[in-house]
Amino acid sequence: MAATRDNKPHATGRVPAGDVTQRVGVEQMTARGLNIEELREKLIDAAGAEFTTYYYYTILRMHLAGKEDYKEICEDARLEDRSHFELITPRIYELGAGLPRDIRDFADRAGCPDAYLPDNPTAVDILTVLLEAERCAIRTWNEICDLTLGKDPRTYNLASRILQEEIEHEAWFIELLSMERDGVARPSGHFRRGTPGDAPHSKNLPFYVP
Numbered sequence: 001m002a003a004t005r006d007n008k009p010h011a012t013g014r015v016p017a018g019d020v021t022q023r024v025g026v027e028q029m030t031a032r033g034l035n036i037e038e039l040r041e042k043l044i045d046a047a048g049a050e051f052t053t054y055y056y057y058t059i060l061r062m063h064l065a066g067k068e069d070y071k072e073i074c075e076d077a078r079l080e081d082r083s084h085f086e087l088i089t090p091r092i093y094e095l096g097a098g099l100p101r102d103i104r105d106f107a108d109r110a111g112c113p114d115a116y117l118p119d120n121p122t123a124v125d126i127l128t129v130l131l132e133a134e135r136c137a138i139r140t141w142n143e144i145c146d147l148t149l150g151k152d153p154r155t156y157n158l159a160s161r162i163l164q165e166e167i168e169h170e171a172w173f174i175e176l177l178s179m180e181r182d183g184v185a186r187p188s189g190h191f192r193r194g195t196p197g198d199a200p201h202s203k204n205l206p207f208y209v210p
């Protein structure tokens with residue numbers, strides 16, 4: 001039925017007019033059956049994984065010394081993880097949560113294992129760490145997509161854009177590891193990003209300009 005001068009069905013709802021302690025942007029998701037508390041916690045864990053992975057990839061990239069092609073691809077994945085952290089963090093606050101005050105707590109609760117430099121940092125061993133880190137990220141963002149599909153279009157949009165890059169990252173490291181370790185071509189379909197940190201799907205400047 002069309003709205004009329006006297007009937008605007010979305011003008012009011014469960015949250016009282018002027019109430020700043022509740023968010024319609026959250027209440028609408030709850031009404032659609034989303035567990036907000038669970039989503040908040042998973043997003044903080046996921047942001048922690050992006051942040052710590054960005055840190056660890058810095059070290060891993062350094063130790064790909066002499067392998068310029070591997071360094072460049074590791075750098076793209078590293079900078080895109082930073083972009084993922086930046087993209088998802090404002091959403092955590094929008095949902096009424098926030099980052100842990102202590103970065104130690106943040107690192108401990110990261111949703112993926114520490115991507116430590118291997119004891120014997122050969123290219124094969126470093127690429128294996130990178131590959132498994134990407135796989136953890138894919139599982140993470142797929143889960144966020146599952147939780148939010150049809151209930152929280154905004155988080156779903158952000159998570160699915162991050163997921164696209166994580167899937168690309170896995171394909172890159174499969175290609176490199178397969179050839180480096182096994183001598184087998186398993187192409188990723190990738191050539192190169194435009195510039196380091198290009199983040200074609202998760203570019204967040206339009207969303208987050210402090």
Ligand SMILES: [Fe+2]
Pocket residue numbers: 050080081084137162166
């Ligand atoms: Fe990431």
Ligand SMILES: [Fe+2]
Pocket residue numbers: 077080081134137165166169
């Ligand atoms: Fe990644």
